[in-house]
Amino acid sequence: MTTARDAILAAVRAARPAATPLPDVRAAAAAFVHPDGDVSHRFAEVARAGGAHVVEGARVDVARLVREAYPDAARIVSMLRDVAGTAPMPADPHTLADTELFVCEGVLGVAENGAIWLPQSRLGERAALWLATHVAVVLHRASIVPHMHAAYEAIDVSVEPFGAFVAGPSKTADIEQSLVVGAHGPKGLTVVLVSD
Amino acid sequence: MNVALFVPCYVDQLYPHVAIAALGLLEALGITVAVPEGAACCGQPPANAGFERRAEHTLGAFVSTYAPYDRVVVLSGSCAVHVRSHAGSLGAAGAQVAERTTELCAFLHDEVGLDAVASLGASFPRRVAVHVGCHALRGLGLARPTELQGPRFDKVRALLGTVQGLTFAELSRPDECCGFGGTFAVAEPAISAKMGRDRLRDYDAHDAEAVVSTDVSCLMHLGGLAARGGVRLPMLHVAEVLWSEERRANSEESERVRSSLLAPRSSLGGPS
Amino acid sequence: MTKRAFELPVLHEPHRADGAVDHAKAAARFTADEARTDWHDGALWWVRAKRDLAAASLDEWEALRELASSIKEHTLSRLDEYLVEFEAAATRNGVTVHWARDADEHNRIVHGILAERGATRLVKSKSMLTEECGLNPYLQARGIEVIDTDLGERIVQLRGEAPSHIVLPAIHLKKEEVGDTFHDHLGTPAGLADPTALTQAAREHLRAKFLAADAALTGVNFAIAETGGLVVCTNEGNADLGMALAPVHVASLGIEKLIPRASDLGVFLRLLTRSATGQPVTVYSSHVHRPRAGQALHVVLVDNGRSTQLAREGFWRSLKCIRCGACMNTCPIYRRSGGHSYGSTVPGPIGSVLTPGLDLERYASLPFASTLCGSCTAVCPVKIDLDAQLYRWRQLVTAAGHASTGKAIAMRGAGLVLARPWLVRALGAAARGAMRVVPRRVMRVAAGAWGRARDLPPAPPQSFRAWYRANRSDRS
Numbered sequence: 001m002t003t004a005r006d007a008i009l010a011a012v013r014a015a016r017p018a019a020t021p022l023p024d025v026r027a028a029a030a031a032f033v034h035p036d037g038d039v040s041h042r043f044a045e046v047a048r049a050g051g052a053h054v055v056e057g058a059r060v061d062v063a064r065l066v067r068e069a070y071p072d073a074a075r076i077v078s079m080l081r082d083v084a085g086t087a088p089m090p091a092d093p094h095t096l097a098d099t100e101l102f103v104c105e106g107v108l109g110v111a112e113n114g115a116i117w118l119p120q121s122r123l124g125e126r127a128a129l130w131l132a133t134h135v136a137v138v139l140h141r142a143s144i145v146p147h148m149h150a151a152y153e154a155i156d157v158s159v160e161p162f163g164a165f166v167a168g169p170s171k172t173a174d175i176e177q178s179l180v181v182g183a184h185g186p187k188g189l190t191v192v193l194v195s196d
Numbered sequence: 197m198n199v200a201l202f203v204p205c206y207v208d209q210l211y212p213h214v215a216i217a218a219l220g221l222l223e224a225l226g227i228t229v230a231v232p233e234g235a236a237c238c239g240q241p242p243a244n245a246g247f248e249r250r251a252e253h254t255l256g257a258f259v260s261t262y263a264p265y266d267r268v269v270v271l272s273g274s275c276a277v278h279v280r281s282h283a284g285s286l287g288a289a290g291a292q293v294a295e296r297t298t299e300l301c302a303f304l305h306d307e308v309g310l311d312a313v314a315s316l317g318a319s320f321p322r323r324v325a326v327h328v329g330c331h332a333l334r335g336l337g338l339a340r341p342t343e344l345q346g347p348r349f350d351k352v353r354a355l356l357g358t359v360q361g362l363t364f365a366e367l368s369r370p371d372e373c374c375g376f377g378g379t380f381a382v383a384e385p386a387i388s389a390k391m392g393r394d395r396l397r398d399y400d401a402h403d404a405e406a407v408v409s410t411d412v413s414c415l416m417h418l419g420g421l422a423a424r425g426g427v428r429l430p431m432l433h434v435a436e437v438l439w440s441e442e443r444r445a446n447s448e449e450s451e452r453v454r455s456s457l458l459a460p461r462s463s464l465g466g467p468s
Numbered sequence: 469m470t471k472r473a474f475e476l477p478v479l480h481e482p483h484r485a486d487g488a489v490d491h492a493k494a495a496a497r498f499t500a501d502e503a504r505t506d507w508h509d510g511a512l513w514w515v516r517a518k519r520d521l522a523a524a525s526l527d528e529w530e531a532l533r534e535l536a537s538s539i540k541e542h543t544l545s546r547l548d549e550y551l552v553e554f555e556a557a558a559t560r561n562g563v564t565v566h567w568a569r570d571a572d573e574h575n576r577i578v579h580g581i582l583a584e585r586g587a588t589r590l591v592k593s594k595s596m597l598t599e600e601c602g603l604n605p606y607l608q609a610r611g612i613e614v615i616d617t618d619l620g621e622r623i624v625q626l627r628g629e630a631p632s633h634i635v636l637p638a639i640h641l642k643k644e645e646v647g648d649t650f651h652d653h654l655g656t657p658a659g660l661a662d663p664t665a666l667t668q669a670a671r672e673h674l675r676a677k678f679l680a681a682d683a684a685l686t687g688v689n690f691a692i693a694e695t696g697g698l699v700v701c702t703n704e705g706n707a708d709l710g711m712a713l714a715p716v717h718v719a720s721l722g723i724e725k726l727i728p729r730a731s732d733l734g735v736f737l738r739l740l741t742r743s744a745t746g747q748p749v750t751v752y753s754s755h756v757h758r759p760r761a762g763q764a765l766h767v768v769l770v771d772n773g774r775s776t777q778l779a780r781e782g783f784w785r786s787l788k789c790i791r792c793g794a795c796m797n798t799c800p801i802y803r804r805s806g807g808h809s810y811g812s813t814v815p816g817p818i819g820s821v822l823t824p825g826l827d828l829e830r831y832a833s834l835p836f837a838s839t840l841c842g843s844c845t846a847v848c849p850v851k852i853d854l855d856a857q858l859y860r861w862r863q864l865v866t867a868a869g870h871a872s873t874g875k876a877i878a879m880r881g882a883g884l885v886l887a888r889p890w891l892v893r894a895l896g897a898a899a900r901g902a903m904r905v906v907p908r909r910v911m912r913v914a915a916g917a918w919g920r921a922r923d924l925p926p927a928p929p930q931s932f933r934a935w936y937r938a939n940r941s942d943r944s
Contacts, residue, residue, distance in 0.1 A: 003553075003567070004567040004569045005567040006574060007569055008551075008567050008569060008723065008769070008771045008775060008839055009548045009551065009552070011771065011775035011776075012547050012548040012551065012723065012771075012775045012778060013548045014775075014779070015775050015776070015778040015779035015784075016544065016545055016546065016547055016548065016778060017541075017543045017544065017545050017778070017781075017784055018545060018788045019542075019546060020538065020541050020542050020545050021536045021538075021542060022538075022539065022542040022543075022892060023535050023539060023542075025535060025539070025732060025734065025735055026731070028531060028535055029734065030518075031531075032527070032528040033527055033528075034529070040901070046748065050747070050748075050759075062694060068665060074755050093712060093713055094679055094713060096513075096673070097679055099941065110749075112738070112748060113747075113749035114748070115747035115749050115753070124762065125712070126708070126711070126712040127709070127712035127713055128707045129708070129712075130708045130709045130712060131709070131712075131938055147734070147738070148733070148734040148737050148738050148749075149731070149734035149735075151734070152730055152731045153731070153732060156730070157692075157695070157697065157730050157733075157755045157757070158692075158694075158695035158696075158697055158730065158755075158757050160757070160839075161561075161756075161757050161758035161759070161760070162754070162755065162756055162757065162758070162760075163754075163755045164708070164753060164754040164755065165737075165749065165752070165753040166751065166752060167748075167749050167750070167751050167752075169705070169751070170703065170704055170705040170751055170752075171703050171751060172619045172620075172703060172704050173636075173703075173745075174618070174619040174620035174636065174637070174638050175619070175623075175638070175641075175643050175646050175663040175666055175667060176511075176641070176642060176643040177511055177514065177515075177636075177639070177665060178643070178663035180663050180664050180667040181704070182667075182668075182671070183619060183667060183671065183703065183704035183705065184617065184619075184671055184674055184675070184704045184705050184706045184709055185676070185704065185705025185706075185708065185709065185751070185752070186705075
């Protein structure tokens with residue numbers, strides 16, 4: 001008896017159109033002209049336009065900058081040594097539901113869309129990024145690339161089980177196209193840009 | 197180069213003054229234009245309605261009528277696109293005619309040139325809303341449509357820019373479809389009418405004093421809606437603006453000459 | 469052909485008694501409320517305008533479209549190889565890959581996965597494929613609670629309606645209507661219509677569902693053949709909340725969602741959201757390669773007519789679609805008739821080229837719900853020749869005998885007349901003569917569908933041809 005797999009593959013094989021080449025995306029992307037100026041400047045601009053709060057400082061100031069952004073956060077889970085959490089990352093992600101602030105560090109930022117790559121190793125539990133009411137992401141300025149082509153050159157998305165580009169707090173405009181920040185995920189996102 | 201003019205059936209029957217203007221315009225530019233008999237239609241209406249096969253005979257008559265000419269200038273963007281897209285399926289002769297077929301404004305802009313058109317000294321001191329028919333726009337590349345990125349260009353505006361006193365009304369939706377769509381106008385009359393009325397609202401909101409288009413079919417639809425709605429808004433083909441029998445200076449005269457082609461109105465029928 | 473077992477009621481019922489969709493009739497009913505039509509049209513035009521701004525911000529926009537189109541055409545030309553590559557890579561990652569020939573098989577597989585684990589509380593993120601398969605009613609009939617977690621989808625789910633747009637499911641609803649629905653189902657105060665407050669209420673309601681779910685189902689925006697990975701894009705984070713908490717994650721996708729390499733995402737993620745909403749990217753672009761510790765990850769690859777569409781010479785390019793919805797936002801007919809008037813899972817221009825392939829008779833009117841203006845083709849990020857495909861479907865509809873009888877007779881007549889210039893002239897002269905003497909009131913009625921909203925043009929006494937003969941006889 002033919003399996004569904006065999007039937008589908010046979011049908012596709014019989015149906016497929018004449019082969020056309022796969023374009024060289026890298027070569028094409030190399031020809032794109034990008035805006036001048038500091039990529040981290042552009043990153044901050046676009047991130048803010050997307051609803052993120054962006055602060056800048058030195059590495060040593062991270063804990064203070066995070067505290068200043070969220071003075072009232074009582075239940076904090078932090079993936080960073082230099083920012084103290086009030087609770088460790090739990091084994092059961094469901095218990096992250098009452099987290100007020102989640103602190104982590106991004107691998108890379110993308111200037112054209114204000115997105116930050118956060119793989120699982122930087123999150124501990126994936127759910128932390130969406131259950132916390134607020135999220136603070138530390139990002140080194142030097143890790144900001146101009147666009148998505150450069151991002152995919154710099155990272156191998158398949159190395160870790162999970163990773164996400166995150167471009168601000170969660171949002172929706174599903175009710176009469178009115179933008180509401182804080183849909184199901186975090187209500188706010190702060191990027192802490194550090195230079196060292 | 198021998199040039200022939202194709203006048204679509206509805207222009208021939210209902211808007212002869214537009215064809216007269218187009219002919220006069222081309223002749224004033226020093227072009228000898230033949231208007232051969234033998235093809236009343238390009239076959240677009242039945243083809244777009246799904247009856248491509250039935251339209252082949254009509255398209256075939258078009259191809260054989262226009263085969264002897266180097267250039268076939270069509271007084272309609274949608275007809276020109278239809279011929280260019282489909283005549284090739286009728287064989288080598290069809291492919292040749294397709295390649296030689298163009299629409300009037302494209303012909304004037306690309307092959308006659310703006311300087312020659314400007315030398316006609318046309319005058320039309322009105323604020324004009326330009327409506328480039330969708331097929332002329334996206335099918336023939338008469339302008340860069342607002343969807344596409346790249347350097348802006350607009351051949352119709354460039355032509356109208358040679359007309360003294362003419363200014364442009366800048367619309368909210370410069371290239372939204374008017375809603376005619378051939379048989380769509382009668383198959384989906386509610387949406388068709390709504391789309392046309394929305395165009396009229398855009399013209400009104402931007403104080404347009406006249407509508408100028410590449411396609412009489414669009415004008416027929418918009419004009420019919422305007423008349424029904426009691427809106428007085430002159431609707432002219434580009435040819436009528438670029439040329440006149442007497443090089444008129446204003447649109448009232450244009451109206452007069454046009455109406456002189458029509459018999460005196462009876463109280464029972466005819467135009468409102 | 470797979471018919472949906474259960475038809476959700478829609479705002480403007482577009483079906484005729486014989487089951488065929490009558491877009492024109494549904495559209496006429498929609499536009500009867502002119503103020504609401506203007507509002508709907510304006511809302512979607514605004515999304516189109518935002519798309520334009522986003523496209524203009526990239527000098528390489530047209531180059532990206534060309535790349536995206538080429539990548540998709542190449543992928544479809546070797547789709548079986550990429551499917552095999554994807555399956556191997558995903559399987560190596562600990563993902564269980566299933567294959568479903570049609571909607572029923574998909575539904576049975578999904579149910580089987582849930583039943584095996586005793587899961588009865590499913591949270592779902594947006595998946596037009598599962599809409600197409602009628603998954604929700606299938607599972608609900610078998611005792612599984614299915615919660616659509618995208619806010620727009622949750623709203624229409626509570627109302628018992630189908631989504632009217634593939635990206636903006638509730639675009640047809642006013643906030644007061646959403647407020648009424650939430651009052652009825654979520655207990656919000658009567659009359660509350662503030663979007664922020666309503667969203668907050670939905671957030672709390674859905675959080676409880678995410679935390680209680682024992683299974684999560686997501687759609688897939690892109691499946692990476694080379695790595696076996698899945699990419700899911702959302703603004704709300706609802707897909708992620710589902711995937712990050714539930715012990716089993718099922719990802720359903722149509723086989724056309726494959727792309728060859730992770731680096732191809734650079735092209736698609738730059739185009740997708742700019743085309744859809746004008747944002748440079750969705751808030752979340754999640755890349756899933758392996759399940760969480762202790763979680764089961766299942767992928768269901770679905771055909772359901774896609775291989776048949778792939779075989780259609782004039783229509784296979786419709787499978788390039790990345791479900792951005794830009795064609796709907798720009799379509800002047802969609803904006804003025806609403807998604808429900810198409811009677812199909814996917815409405816608008818792309819719906820009108822994908823759906824007739826499933827049932828030509830039922831969806832015969834869809835390719836005609838268009839003026840062939842070409843705006844859809846011009847906004848499509850993967851350069852699908854939508855207007856050309858609409859034209860081609862029209863030929864197939866009439867060839868199969870599904871054109872309305874009136875139209876068929878009229879066009880047969882038109883074909884006979886238009887090929888004969890002497891007949892056109894004779895009839896034209898007769899018509900003009902009639903137009904000049906018959907009272908306007910009568911002409912209006914005689915003009916039928918034309919005359920309902922439009923006047924006929926004034927009838928000249930002489931055709932151009934007659935004038936030419938009279939004035940240029942030396943040259944004829």
